[in-house]
Amino acid sequence: xxxxxxxxxxxxxxxxxVLQALNGEPLMDVSAVSIPEDVRLMHNALDAxxxxxxxxxxxxxGTAMRFLTAYCAQLEGQSVVINCSERMKKRPIGQLVxxxxxxxxDIWYEDQVGxxxxxxxxxxxxxxxxxxxxxxxxxxxxPESSQYISALIMIGIDAASKADSPYIHMTRAxxxxxxxGERQIEERDWSSAAFWYEYVALHGGRLHxxxxxxxPLQGDCILATWFKRLGVQTxxxxxxxxxxxxxxxxxxxxxxxxxxxxxxxxxxxxxCKQLHVPMLAMGTESQRIKESxxxxxxxxxxxxxxxxxxxxxxxxxxxxxxxECVRKSYPGFYEQLCQLRG
Numbered sequence: 001x002x003x004x005x006x007x008x009x010x011x012x013x014x015x016x017x018v019l020q021a022l023n024g025e026p027l028m029d030v031s032a033v034s035i036p037e038d039v040r041l042m043h044n045a046l047d048a049x050x051x052x053x054x055x056x057x058x059x060x061x062g063t064a065m066r067f068l069t070a071y072c073a074q075l076e077g078q079s080v081v082i083n084c085s086e087r088m089k090k091r092p093i094g095q096l097v098x099x100x101x102x103x104x105x106d107i108w109y110e111d112q113v114g115x116x117x118x119x120x121x122x123x124x125x126x127x128x129x130x131x132x133x134x135x136x137x138x139x140x141x142x143p144e145s146s147q148y149i150s151a152l153i154m155i156g157i158d159a160a161s162k163a164d165s166p167y168i169h170m171t172r173a174x175x176x177x178x179x180x181g182e183r184q185i186e187e188r189d190w191s192s193a194a195f196w197y198e199y200v201a202l203h204g205g206r207l208h209x210x211x212x213x214x215x216p217l218q219g220d221c222i223l224a225t226w227f228k229r230l231g232v233q234t235x236x237x238x239x240x241x242x243x244x245x246x247x248x249x250x251x252x253x254x255x256x257x258x259x260x261x262x263x264x265x266x267x268x269x270x271x272c273k274q275l276h277v278p279m280l281a282m283g284t285e286s287q288r289i290k291e292s293x294x295x296x297x298x299x300x301x302x303x304x305x306x307x308x309x310x311x312x313x314x315x316x317x318x319x320x321x322x323x324e325c326v327r328k329s330y331p332g333f334y335e336q337l338c339q340l341r342g
Contacts, residue, residue, distance in 0.1 A: 003208045007330050009189040010036040014063050015174045016185050018154050021046045036329045055081040060088045070151035073105040075122030083117045091289045095140050096148040165260050166219020173217055188212045190220040192330045194267040197227045198315040201271050206244035249275045259283030266312040269298045274316050
């Protein structure tokens with residue numbers, strides 16, 4: 001049985017980095033080759049800002065853009081321009097900026113209103129008073145990204161939302177653990193495990209995903225349930241997870257709601273397509289503003305520089321036009337895949 005070493009969860013790691021910076025603590029070490037590029041980018045940007053940089057570039061990292069917008073807004077007396085890639089300039093951030101401005105933040109759009117890049121002058125923010133009508137704090141009813149809510153929570157603004165995202169629950173849980181004195185919060189990444197589930201569903205076999213746990217923090221562990229219908233069995237042991245193809249996929253229409261698990265859309269869409277399982281995808285509105293327009297990427301089978309699209313195509317033995325972009329979240333994926341294929 002082949003053992004697979006998964007990367008750490010970049011979602012958890014990036015939240016920990018922000019909390020470290022907010023509390024003036026040393027940032028986690030990101031020198032290991034296996035560290036996702038998004039985590040390294042967040043680390044470097046926070047480190048630069050901490051040392052007085054007046055401009056950072058987050059490239060096409062949505063997490064860094066949203067979390068740093070809130071982080072910089074509360075840095076009293078420091079001005080920072082958050083620059084980005086051309087793709088990031090098409091990914092909206094207006095809801096978060098409006099929410100921060102309502103708390104007293106000074107933020108200006110450098111180009112198109114509602115979109116990055118941003119110029120921010122840090123100041124002491126005022127937490128919004130509960131409204132008499134709803135009795136709720138600052139509210140973004142239907143956020144374009146759950147990271148808007150997470151960004152606010154981490155700087156101490158308990159924003160409310162109708163969204164019931166596992167990523168918001170992750171943020172609250174990480175903050176609670178941090179407040180309780182837990183400083184080492186590190187887990188293997190379920191979002192990255194999805195591509196090995198895809199590989200087993202399409203090619204068969206048996207893999208051990210080392211160190212993966214049934215995590216209360218990571219909502220994407222739902223993929224163990226989703227792939228069961230596609231013939232993949234999940235078994236937890238003391239050292240991780242064993243996945244194996246135990247039966248054929250059910251060739252019936254598969255209705256999947258991606259509202260709370262948007263990162264699993266490319267892998268589920270490609271897997272179902274290759275297995276000839278009709279998939280009805282719901283809750284895909286946010287797919288248009290990811291690293292690529294993922295609805296278009298799946299349709300055209302082109303990555304558009306999107307790491308999750310690249311890995312979904314590679315795991316299915318489909319043509320991939322950008323292998324290097326996988327380093328954004330899973331630096332060792334392509335090498336591990338080549339070794340598995342022999």
